[in-house]
Amino acid sequence: MSKPLSQILQTYQGEKGALIPVLQEAQIEFGYLSEEALSEIARFFGASQNEIYGVATFYAQFRFTPPAQHTIKVCLGTACHVRGGTHILDRVESELGIQPGDTTKDHQFGLERVACFGCCALAPVIVVSDVVYGKMTASKAKDILAKYGWEGRET
């Protein structure tokens, strides 16, 4: 059971520059920032919902839809790019049939592209549910999806 948003807000009472940490903590707790959460946060800061949404959408970290069971993050940092990261992304896209930022219909898999994990020495890299897989190839990526229960494209 998640802790209520009001409890998170309480701990930031009177703190300067608390908006982003509040949004971060709310996202950790609920998985994403729902419209209800954003409006409660807006009330807490005495700001318009528009202002809060403006800050939240500025940063890549925040999401506004529920996350998938497993999020596949494909790194497209420079080192990954020159070592073929886009091939990996293409393969994962075509396997899952979704674009970065989307989730599969059953919410099992989500796909994201990331600018750099800082594991450049292992490039190209993908991260599935916070586990890093280095020295990827397109076919290895497919095997990793299978490891997380991906059963192949629906035909």
Next chain:
Amino acid sequence: MTFDEIRKRTLSEWEALQDNKKPRIFLGTATCGRAAGALAVREAIEAELKRRSIDAIIVEVGCIGLCYAEPLVDIAKPGHSRICYRNVTPEIAAQLIEDCLVKDNLCPDLALGTIGDGVVDGIPHLFELPVLKSQVRIVMRHCGFIDPTNIDHYIACGGYSGLVKALGMKPEGIIEEIKRSGLRGRGGAGFPTGQKWEFCRKSHGQEKYIVCNADEGDPGAFMNRSLLESDPHSVLEGMLIGAYAIGASEGYIYCRAEYPLALERLSIALRQMEEYKLLGDNILGSDFNFHVKIKEGAGAFVCGEETALIASIEGKRGMPRSRPPFPAVSGLWGKPTNINNVETWACAAVIMQKGANWYASYGTQGSKGTKTFCLVGKVERTGLIEVPFGITMRQIIYEIGGGILKGKQFKGIQTGGPSGGCLPSSFLDTAVDYDSLTSAGSIMGSGGMIVMDEDTCMVDVARYFLSFTQAESCGKCVPCRVGTRQMLHILERISKGDGTPGDIETLENLAFTVRNSSLCALGGTAPNPVLTSIRYFHDEYQAHVSEKRCPALVCKPLISYYILPEKCQGCGICLRECPVEAILGGKRMVHVVVQDKCTKCGTCLDVCPTRFNAVVKISGEHIAVPDKPIPVIVSNKEKTKGNGNR
């Protein structure tokens, strides 16, 4: 307990660890070690030690920078040299425990090198290896040697002695010392650090702030992450010294949320500092008060820019503003603020520990000391390196990096990430320092160094960087918002083979406009990869525009995959693996790529067994292949061989 007493205690404990009766095992568990499997190795070691009832000390250390050899395990037996073993898997780890600790076989074939005094037959000294020989470890001196979660290790190695020295000096004296060291900002722009501190010191106001910029957003760079994970106290000590010199009593560390381990180790470090009265009020009994807060960045590259970073800490959209006023006058919450990069702070600490003259004895006239770089891309030995300024690119790539991956041809090196430039082989013998890189059209940047070989397309690289900066542009000023987008459109057109004569010139014109009229450094430097690649790799642009050809065989719309009929043996692997069913074939039939269906993912090329090598990638040429599968062509030689076997 006074600091002197703490130091004496930590020193005797440290010596006891170095000269222990029990075997000691050091394990590199920074992010790259973990990604390579270091935690599984730790479990295997623990299980094996338990199974054999061996009493050993396991110490988790940070990253020594030899990423290509991760996971690394050092084993030190009582009375023996410490030996560093490379690419250790859980199986190898168990074997090492048996061989080294039980059987007395030091496994030279698995070793990378020895550390410290003493010679072991068949194992070179680690720091004599080509990868480390020309490196000078100042910022990274503790990385891989101390436990980053144990403040005692840092103190035992001389840590916080710079602070003790600073607290006995006048703030102006500290600033003078930093100035004399010649230290320049390591975040990218290279502004003299002492001068920056002086501006902020001289600004009016009681309330001042310092900020550690750990928003390492350059794709392809992880120096800051590694340092924070491996030696967080060196950065924090630098911050304390800076805060005292500037007159700030509050500080922030703005660190990327994508660096969970760095954040965790920073929090641990801060807690330990409080216990030792190195943080809070009356630090080490002086009247100096300092408090630090960690702020997690929420994923915006532009927040590496000072004024955007300040806006982000204040809880706003991280958009830069025009300067002046500079942050040194009006920064966080409108108060004088000094922002330095992680590495700059760490340098300040070691300068106070060992003196400005010592530090300035490294480097060149205009660039003193050392710099850490992430050497990645198409190079044999990828990793984190630290070299004195003045070293050449050639030494970095060929001596330290071991040359180009798979013996391929060097094409270029990108320094400074999306804000930097791509330099060709004519710069291989250029000394690496702030001024020479700037005059070549690139920048020092924070330390990303991406090596590119003949298989890297420079148009694609320029497009890649620009797509990054374009997406990260905050949108506040027109030249950056609109200009980078238009430049990207042109580059996309060129890499699709739709470039028209005049595109390259338009691209250059736009680049100059964006560079000269953007509000902040993001826009001001975003055209650098494009400008340098046009300047040094003009032929490649020309090939894309006029011949519709990608010489490096990278730009997808310009390449095609074919299966050579005389080589294909009809094994069917490519047909099975093709994700879009674009291959026709059958048993013992020459397979054929259906060009209209092919998405050019390259899977067929990857999976075709090397003994056949039947798949080729081409651009701008034609190969005659059958349009339907035909029976496998058997050469005369193989026919005879086949008969003989029967």
